[in-house]
Amino acid sequence: MRRQMSRARRLHKAAQQSKVAKPVGPKVSPLAPVGGFPMLPIVKGVSISAGAAGVRYRNRNDVMLAVMVPGTVMAGVTTRSSTRSAPVLDCEAKLALDVGGEVGAAIVVNSGNSNAFTGAGGFASVKAVAQAVADATGVPEARVFSSSTGVIGEALPHDRIVAVLESLNAGLKPGAFDAGARAIMTTDTYPKGSGREISLGDATVKIAGIAKGSGMIAPDMGTMLVYIFTDARIDQPQLQTMLRSLTDTSFNAITVDSDTSTSDTLLVAATGMAGPQIMPGSADADVFREALSDVMTDLAQQVVRDGEGATKFLEVRVSGAASETDARKVAMSVANSPLVKTAVAGEDPNWGRVVMAVGKSGAAADRDKLSIWFGPHIVAENGWVSPEYREDLGAAYMRQPELVLRVDLGLGNGTTTVWTCDLTHDYISINADYRS
Amino acid sequence: MRRQMSRARRLHKAAQQSKVAKPVGPKVSPLAPVGGFPMLPIVKGVSISAGAAGVRYRNRNDVMLAVMVPGTVMAGVTTRSSTRSAPVLDCEAKLALDVGGEVGAAIVVNSGNSNAFTGAGGFASVKAVAQAVADATGVPEARVFSSSTGVIGEALPHDRIVAVLESLNAGLKPGAFDAGARAIMTTDTYPKGSGREISLGDATVKIAGIAKGSGMIAPDMGTMLVYIFTDARIDQPQLQTMLRSLTDTSFNAITVDSDTSTSDTLLVAATGMAGPQIMPGSADADVFREALSDVMTDLAQQVVRDGEGATKFLEVRVSGAASETDARKVAMSVANSPLVKTAVAGEDPNWGRVVMAVGKSGAAADRDKLSIWFGPHIVAENGWVSPEYREDLGAAYMRQPELVLRVDLGLGNGTTTVWTCDLTHDYISINADYRS
Structure with a gap:
C-alpha cells in the first residue's frame, strides 16, 4: 500500500491554506477555458438585461431578462425528474401549447432560489413573475418562459423580482450575454458562453448560448440552465427535433456526480431575422445543426469543467x-x-x-x-x-x-x-x- | 449561504492533525459496534486457522482456512459483475456441480490480492491453491472454495499461500472466527462477526458468520466476503433458496459508494451436526431462517458501519x-x-x-x-x-x-x-x- 500523502490531500491542504489569505468568493476552476468569457456574436432580434433583485445573494445580479422579437420560434428540453420544479412544469406546458412566432417571446431567470418543491405557492410565483414580465415588455404571458435555480423548498420571494422588471426592461440591449451568464450563476466559478457564426447562402446566421451549472449535474441534465439564441429562420418542429437529438450527445452526455436536478431547462429561441428559411433535410439544415451541436457540446463541457471541486x-x-x-x-x-x-x-x-x-x-x-x-x-x-x-x-x-x-x-x-x-x-x- | 467551516471540513482537519501524532494504521470507524468482536458460538464440525503468507501485507495474517466435516452442505451467492474474478467463477462452478456432503469441504481466503482480471493465470492460481488445500486437508479439490480480495489486475503469488497451507492445517481449531475475520480484512478498520443460537426441539443449533468489506460496497454486494457456518441439518436446495432470498434484504440492501466489486462472495456451510433435519415449510425452518437473517443483516450493517470514511x-x-x-x-x-x-x-x-x-x-x-x-x-x-x-x-x-x-x-x-x-x-x- 502506498501511504504517502496523495495529490488529492495535498490539493486540499493547499486550498485550505490559501483560503486564509484569499478574498471572499470561490476560486475559478482550474479547468476553466482560458481567456475568460468568449466574444459572442450579436444575434438579431434578441435583447438581454441583468439586475439585482436580492432573491438570496447580495451585491450581485441575480435576474436575467431576455426579450425576443415577434416571429421568434421557441424550442426546449427539460429535466425528466418526477419532482421537477414549478417553473419547469410551466415551461413544459407553454412549449407544448406554443403557437409560434406571431408575437414576441421572453425568458426570465433568477438565481438563489429554485422554486422547487414549494407547493401550490410555487405556481403562483411563476405566474406573478411571468405576468410582471408581460406587463413590462408587452410580450404575452403565455410566451414568457421562466427558470429558477438555487435552494430547494423555500418560497420564492417573487415580489423582489417583480420589483426590478421595469428597470430590467429599460436596460435591455443586444449582445449582453456576459451579464446574463453572470446573473444566473450559483456555485459556478465562471460564466459560460459559446457562439458560432455560419454562412447560409449570402447571409450570416449567428448562434450564441449561455449556461450555468456545476453541481447536481448528471444524465438528464443536472442543475443546469441553458439558453441559446439564434437569428436563424427555422420552424418549431424542426428546431425541437434537432434540439432533442443533440441534447443526447451534449448535455445528456455529461455527469459530475450522478445527481439530477429538479430544475434543468434548455431553451432555444430562433428569431428568424437572418438567412433563408432552413428546410428539413437541406444542406443549410446540416450546417446549422452542426453549429448548434458545437455550441451545445461546448457549453456542456464548460459545465463539467466547472464541476464542483474538479481538477481534471x-x-x-x-x-x-x-x-x-x-x-x-x-x-x-x-x-x-x-x-x-x-x-x-x-x-x-x-x-x-x-x-x-x-x-x-x-x-x-x-x-x-x-x-x-x-x-x-x-x-x-x-x-x-x-x-x-x-x-x-x-x-x-x-x-x-x-x-x-x-x-x-x-x-x-x-x-x-x-x-x-x-x-x-x-x-x-x-x-x-x-x-x- | 452559510460559509462557516463545515463539520466535514472540521472532521477532516482533525483527522489530518491527529495523523501526525497517531501510530500507523487506520483508526477504527466511529460507527464500529461497541465491545469489539462479539463472542461467537462454537459451531460443531467447523475448524478455522489463520496465517501470514505475505501476499501483499507484512506483519499480519492474510490467509484464512476453514475446514468442515463430511456431511457439510454448501450454499453461496456471488457478485453479478460481468468482470468477476477467477475465484468467484471457480466458486460458482463448484457450487453448481456440488454433489453434497459425502465428503468434507474447505474455504480458503487471502487478502491483499483479488486475483481479478488476471487472465488465464488467474484460474491456474485458484487451481494451485485449491489443490494445495486438498493435499493438506484431505478435502477433495472439487469442494475447496476459494476467495481473494485486494488489488485488481496483479498476478496472485499463489506459491506464498501454498507454502503456508500445511502449517494452517496443523493450526485448525474450532471457534477461531476472530482470527479468521482479521486475516481477511483489507481497508476494514475492524473485524466483523455475528452469531446466534437457536433451539430446535431439544437441540441447540448455532450460526456464526464473519465478513469483510468497507469500500466498493453497493447493491450486488461490493467488495464483500462473507462466510457463515452453522451446525444445522438442512438440505442444499433449501439452504440455497433461503440464502438467496435473505441476501436481498441484507447484503443487497447496503451501499457505501454505489460501486460493485469483482470479487463478492457469500458462502454458507451447514455441517448437519446439531438438531433435527430442518424440513421446508416447518416451524424449525422459520426459526432457522430468522436467525440466519439476523446474522446476515447484522454483518451487512457492520460492513456499512465500516464504510470508507463513514461518520454516520x-x-x-x-x-x-x-x-x-x-x-x-x-x-x-x-x-x-x-x-x-x-x-x-x-x-x-x-x-x-x-x-x-x-x-x-x-x-x-x-x-x-x-x-x-x-x-x-x-x-x-x-x-x-x-x-x-x-x-x-x-x-x-x-x-x-x-x-x-x-x-x-x-x-x-x-x-x-x-x-x-x-x-x-x-x-x-x-x-x-x-x-x-
Whole structure:
C-alpha cells in the first residue's frame, strides 16, 4: 500500500491554506477555458438585461431578462425528474401549447432560489413573475418562459423580482450575454458562453448560448440552465427535433456526480431575422445543426469543467459495445464511479477500477475481449494487463489536466462519448457546506 | 449561504492533525459496534486457522482456512459483475456441480490480492491453491472454495499461500472466527462477526458468520466476503433458496459508494451436526431462517458501519411506493446520492436533496403525495415543507451518529429498507491513495 500523502490531500491542504489569505468568493476552476468569457456574436432580434433583485445573494445580479422579437420560434428540453420544479412544469406546458412566432417571446431567470418543491405557492410565483414580465415588455404571458435555480423548498420571494422588471426592461440591449451568464450563476466559478457564426447562402446566421451549472449535474441534465439564441429562420418542429437529438450527445452526455436536478431547462429561441428559411433535410439544415451541436457540446463541457471541486477533465470513449445503449451504460458507469473519479483525482492509473465499473454497468461484457487505454497507452487487453503497458507511462499521463479514457468491449458497433471530472475533497467541502 | 467551516471540513482537519501524532494504521470507524468482536458460538464440525503468507501485507495474517466435516452442505451467492474474478467463477462452478456432503469441504481466503482480471493465470492460481488445500486437508479439490480480495489486475503469488497451507492445517481449531475475520480484512478498520443460537426441539443449533468489506460496497454486494457456518441439518436446495432470498434484504440492501466489486462472495456451510433435519415449510425452518437473517443483516450493517470514511450510519426506509421495485429504486437513489451523503456528513437536514433523489430515481412519484421524515420529525408533506417542521429540530437530529430517513410516496404498498453511510473527506483520501 502506498501511504504517502496523495495529490488529492495535498490539493486540499493547499486550498485550505490559501483560503486564509484569499478574498471572499470561490476560486475559478482550474479547468476553466482560458481567456475568460468568449466574444459572442450579436444575434438579431434578441435583447438581454441583468439586475439585482436580492432573491438570496447580495451585491450581485441575480435576474436575467431576455426579450425576443415577434416571429421568434421557441424550442426546449427539460429535466425528466418526477419532482421537477414549478417553473419547469410551466415551461413544459407553454412549449407544448406554443403557437409560434406571431408575437414576441421572453425568458426570465433568477438565481438563489429554485422554486422547487414549494407547493401550490410555487405556481403562483411563476405566474406573478411571468405576468410582471408581460406587463413590462408587452410580450404575452403565455410566451414568457421562466427558470429558477438555487435552494430547494423555500418560497420564492417573487415580489423582489417583480420589483426590478421595469428597470430590467429599460436596460435591455443586444449582445449582453456576459451579464446574463453572470446573473444566473450559483456555485459556478465562471460564466459560460459559446457562439458560432455560419454562412447560409449570402447571409450570416449567428448562434450564441449561455449556461450555468456545476453541481447536481448528471444524465438528464443536472442543475443546469441553458439558453441559446439564434437569428436563424427555422420552424418549431424542426428546431425541437434537432434540439432533442443533440441534447443526447451534449448535455445528456455529461455527469459530475450522478445527481439530477429538479430544475434543468434548455431553451432555444430562433428569431428568424437572418438567412433563408432552413428546410428539413437541406444542406443549410446540416450546417446549422452542426453549429448548434458545437455550441451545445461546448457549453456542456464548460459545465463539467466547472464541476464542483474538479481538477481534471475526463473524456470517456466507449466503442465495440453490443449496442448504443450498452455503450452508454458502460460510459456512464465509468464516469459516475466514485472509485474511478477519486483515482483520477489522485492521478492513479488505476485501470482495475475501470474493469470494475465495466463489470457493474449491466452491459454485455467479456473480460477477455475488453481493452482499456489511458490516452495513447493501452493498459489492458485479452483479460489482463497489456504486456506493452508501463506503469510509469500511465502515471505520467494521469498528471495531465485533460484526460481521455478509452474502453473497447470487442463485441459490436455501439459507441458513445461522455465527459466528467474527478471527485475531490473540495466536492465534499462544497456540498457539506452549501445548502442547495 | 452559510460559509462557516463545515463539520466535514472540521472532521477532516482533525483527522489530518491527529495523523501526525497517531501510530500507523487506520483508526477504527466511529460507527464500529461497541465491545469489539462479539463472542461467537462454537459451531460443531467447523475448524478455522489463520496465517501470514505475505501476499501483499507484512506483519499480519492474510490467509484464512476453514475446514468442515463430511456431511457439510454448501450454499453461496456471488457478485453479478460481468468482470468477476477467477475465484468467484471457480466458486460458482463448484457450487453448481456440488454433489453434497459425502465428503468434507474447505474455504480458503487471502487478502491483499483479488486475483481479478488476471487472465488465464488467474484460474491456474485458484487451481494451485485449491489443490494445495486438498493435499493438506484431505478435502477433495472439487469442494475447496476459494476467495481473494485486494488489488485488481496483479498476478496472485499463489506459491506464498501454498507454502503456508500445511502449517494452517496443523493450526485448525474450532471457534477461531476472530482470527479468521482479521486475516481477511483489507481497508476494514475492524473485524466483523455475528452469531446466534437457536433451539430446535431439544437441540441447540448455532450460526456464526464473519465478513469483510468497507469500500466498493453497493447493491450486488461490493467488495464483500462473507462466510457463515452453522451446525444445522438442512438440505442444499433449501439452504440455497433461503440464502438467496435473505441476501436481498441484507447484503443487497447496503451501499457505501454505489460501486460493485469483482470479487463478492457469500458462502454458507451447514455441517448437519446439531438438531433435527430442518424440513421446508416447518416451524424449525422459520426459526432457522430468522436467525440466519439476523446474522446476515447484522454483518451487512457492520460492513456499512465500516464504510470508507463513514461518520454516520443512515437507514433509509421507503414506503407507499407503487411496487417493491419502485421502493428499492427510491431507496437506492437516496442512499447512493453524493449530495444526500455529503449533506448527512455536514449534519445538514437538507430535505431538498432527498426530493431531488426521489425525482431522479425513475420510480413513480407525485410531488404532492410525497412525505419525508428525518427521524421523528416530519419535514415535507403535501408538496412543500411541513408546517410542523422546525429547522432547529431537524439540525439537532442530524447531529446523532445513527440516522433514520423515511420517505413515503403515498402511491401504493411497496416498501423497503436499505442502509448506507455518509460521504466524507476521508473517503476521498482513502481512495485517492489506496490502490484497490
